[in-house]
Amino acid sequence: MRMDSESNIQFLKLKAAVLMGGVGEEREVSIESGKNVASALRQGGLEVVTSDILPTNLSILEEGDIDVFFVALHGRFGEDGQLQRLMEQKSLSFTGSGSRASELAFDKMASKEFFAAGGLCVPRVVRFDIDKIEETKAGICGLGERFVVKPLRQGSTIGVSIVEGVEETVEAAVLCHQKYGECMIEEYISGRELTAGILNGRVLPIIEIRSKRGFYDYEAKYLDEGTEFLFDTIEDEGQVCQIKTSAINCFNSLGCRHFARVDFILSEDGKVYVLELNSIPGLTEHSLLPKAAARVGISMKDLCLEIVEPALFEGSSKYRNNQKVKSGS
Numbered sequence: 001m002r003m004d005s006e007s008n009i010q011f012l013k014l015k016a017a018v019l020m021g022g023v024g025e026e027r028e029v030s031i032e033s034g035k036n037v038a039s040a041l042r043q044g045g046l047e048v049v050t051s052d053i054l055p056t057n058l059s060i061l062e063e064g065d066i067d068v069f070f071v072a073l074h075g076r077f078g079e080d081g082q083l084q085r086l087m088e089q090k091s092l093s094f095t096g097s098g099s100r101a102s103e104l105a106f107d108k109m110a111s112k113e114f115f116a117a118g119g120l121c122v123p124r125v126v127r128f129d130i131d132k133i134e135e136t137k138a139g140i141c142g143l144g145e146r147f148v149v150k151p152l153r154q155g156s157t158i159g160v161s162i163v164e165g166v167e168e169t170v171e172a173a174v175l176c177h178q179k180y181g182e183c184m185i186e187e188y189i190s191g192r193e194l195t196a197g198i199l200n201g202r203v204l205p206i207i208e209i210r211s212k213r214g215f216y217d218y219e220a221k222y223l224d225e226g227t228e229f230l231f232d233t234i235e236d237e238g239q240v241c242q243i244k245t246s247a248i249n250c251f252n253s254l255g256c257r258h259f260a261r262v263d264f265i266l267s268e269d270g271k272v273y274v275l276e277l278n279s280i281p282g283l284t285e286h287s288l289l290p291k292a293a294a295r296v297g298i299s300m301k302d303l304c305l306e307i308v309e310p311a312l313f314e315g316s317s318k319y320r321n322n323q324k325v326k327s328g329s
Helices: 005-012 027-043 082-089 099-106 108-117 133-143 166-180 218-222 237-253 288-295 300-315 317-327
Strands: 015-021 047-053 068-071 125-127 146-151 161-164 183-187 191-199 207-210 228-231 259-267 272-278
Touching: 015 027, 027 047, 027 300, 068 082, 068 300, 082 099, 099 108, 099 272, 108 125, 108 237, 108 272, 125 133, 133 166, 133 183, 146 166, 161 166, 166 183, 191 237, 191 288, 191 300, 207 288, 228 288, 237 259, 237 272, 259 288, 288 300
Parallel strands: 015 047, 015 068
Antiparallel strands: 125 183, 146 161, 146 183, 191 207, 191 259, 207 228, 259 272
């Protein structure tokens, strides 16, 4: 981020609307993210309003004095491309990826196909078909003895379960399908859980996640104080480079922008597997992206300003014109 960005924003008296809450299962986390973002942007000199936006209440999008919308929603409606499409149709400036990239990232099967097509390593997976139980059983028999059942379109590990045995896994998939809709069955990869945040094209320090619960589920993310988040645990520089390169490739392959977070498994035999990309990762005080940014000296205020600035430059004529004046062009 340019060193004069904060002063430019203060000088222009720009106004941001932080969108949070929504209808997804991650609503409470989103509200916490939104409050944290709003506080950071106020510290950075912006005038800030917040909105608990819903599909039935989009009035904030009609307010003509807002220069940029900071999307802090997680899960359905906010992270799946729906809200982004509405804002694109209105030609509004907003943070994060556009509607197409958001939609792809939120669909775990679709994003895996893009990652695999780009030469990245992903766990083998079978889409669960509730009407073809026997075919599903046959399809997963070659994936090992332990499986991961995941909803296709959820975040924060909601609805994810690790199951042993083909019959038990199919039963878990039926329950997942009933509660969350379409789901998939993935081979279980034993190894170390890693995540890499991306901020405007650069990869932040890699975090290793060590959960006392066996895997990094919703409780481990938000409720378990025993979960460890560690830096500099990968000694092999080649693996570090591979993870960072893979993170950028994932980001670019989906057409993402501004920021994201990519989750990996480093298997016991040293292979790097991409699990998924989060197009709007958590932005609470305890979330992983702010932790990684802080590791390299980027405060929450500066992190949010770095996310806002390209959105402003892309969409706000007030900001673009000011940048031209500053540069003398």
